[in-house]
Every structure is written in structure tokens, then in C-alpha cells.
């Protein structure tokens with residue numbers, strides 16, 4: 001189902017037989033909603049989000065490419081999230097053994113002349129967003145180098161999970177890992193002990209993470225399970241009170257109801273030789289209360 005958003009930009013709504021749904025905007029290829037079969041929204045969107053190009057709206061899953069973060073001549077988190085994508089009517093066959101439900105859409109982004117001025121590397125970026133019969137949401141990104149020379153990029157699915165309250169949430173799967181702390185000039189630390197809980201601003205890149213992590217929401221008795229492939233790192237971000245007050249598109253208390261847990265490739269950029277293709281995949285499942293990735 002293709003509808004228009006309030007800027008007249010096409011958005012695609014996927015709905016499975018049980019009534020779960022996902023909405024994807026051609027602006028940024030951004031997933032802007034994911035609901036379970038009871039109609040509950042699982043992704044956070046700010047009440048102050050600005051649904052207006054050229055910036056990505058605050059919430060859902062902005063695609064960060066060709067860089068995650070903000071350095072060099074490209075804008076913070078890259079340009080892909082600010083571009084108009086098109087529906088890929090003729091996607092090449094997937095070289096993956098992952099099975100899909102019936103409900104998916106294929107999007108395509110190619111660089112404009114302007115993009116090439118800032119980042120002179122030609123690519124075809126194919127994004128498949130799918131909803132399974134169980135209501136799981138998966139995103140598969142495939143980037144092909146159609147340039148004559150090799151190049152590198154970093155990447156992230158900047159995922160705003162909707163949570164009851166930040167003090168009620170913990171992440172399992174990142175214990176004992178090394179991380180780069182963006183709040184301390186990217187200094188490297190090692191996570192100690194137990195599952196990660198939250199008492200203040202967090203902005204970290206966890207390195208070489210396991211392929212499955214779980215975000216447990218104690219109050220909602222709900223767990224997000226995040227499975228990833230081709231994406232070694234996980235960014236954990238919550239701006240907390242002070243920083244959210246400084247952000248025009250985030251309400252003052254809204255930080256309590258969001259947590260970004262982003263499957264990403266940051267520390268070691270991905271390098272593609274001419275003609276080569278990279279695939280990065282993430283899948284989100286919601287299960288009731290406690291869950292362990294080994295289950």
C-alpha cells in the first residue's frame with residue numbers, strides 16, 4: 001500500500017495477515033513506524049519531530065550512510081537519511097539464505113551530482129524492508145561499488161526503540177565488551193559486569209558485539225531482540241535531560257521514552273573494491289518479558 005505523507009512524499013505501508021504493520025518513507029528510506037498485531041507502536045517518534053526534508057525526522061530508523069557520526073566533509077550521519085529514495089521495481093535476486101514473509105518493499109538510492117561532490121564514490125544502495133508473518137521487522141542493506149576505484153564507508157541503522165521509561169530498561173549482550181565513549185573523545189573502555197542500565201547520558205560504540213542482543217523493558221514486560229549480520233558494532237545512545245533540552249526536535253522529557261540501539265559498522269569501515277557488494281542486515285523481534293539470546 002502506497003500513501004502520501006504530509007509533504008506529499010510517498011510512504012509504503014506493509015501490513016501482515018495478523019495486522020502488524022511497518023511504514024517506510026521514501027524520504028531517507030526511513031522506517032517511521034512499526035506496530036505489533038495489537039496496534040502498539042514499537043518505535044519511538046518525537047512529538048516535536050519535523051517531518052520535512054531535507055533533514056531526517058527524529059524517530060523510527062534513519063539510515064546512516066556513508067558515515068555514522070560527524071567528521072570530514074560529509075554531514076553528520078551521512079546524506080542517505082536526507083535523500084529521496086525510489087521504489088526499486090526490479091531488484092536483483094538476493095544472495096542470502098534468509099527467508100522472507102510476503103510483505104516487503106525494495107528501495108534504491110543512487111548518488112546525485114551534488115552528493116558526488118562531497119563524496120566522490122558512485123554506488124547503488126538497495127534497501128529491503130520486510131515484515132514477517134510473525135510481525136518481525138527486518139532491514140537488509142546492500143551497497144554496490146559502481147566506481148572504478150575502491151572506497152570505504154561506515155554505516156548504521158539508527159534505531160529509536162519506544163520504551164516505557166529509561167530507568168526500567170536494560171540491555172543484555174554487551175557485558176564485558178570494549179566500547180568507544182563519544183562523551184570522552186572516543187576513549188576506549190571495557191564494560192564491566194552486568195547488563196547495561198541507564199542513569200545518565202550515554203553515547204557509546206560497542207565493538208565486536210555478538211550477533212544477538214536483547215533490550216528488556218521491565219515495566220512493559222516486553223523484550224526487543226535485535227539480530228544482526230555484517231554489522232559488528234552497536235551504538236547505544238540516550239541524550240538525557242540536558243542534551244534533549246538543546247534539541248529543537250525532541251521534547252524535554254521524551255528522552256525517558258526512547259533508547260537508540262543501532263546495529264552499525266563504525267570502528268572498521270567497510271571497504272568495497274569496484275563491482276563488490278556489501279550486505280548489512282538487522283532483524284527486530286518482540287517477545288514477552290525475559291529472553292536470552294541463547295534460547
Ligand code: BG6
Nearest residue numbers: 076077158182203204235237260
Ligand atoms: C547518535 C550519536 O547515534 O546520534 C550521537 O551517537 C548523536 O552522537 C545522535 O547526537 C543524534 O544525531 P542526529 O544527527 O540525528 O541529531
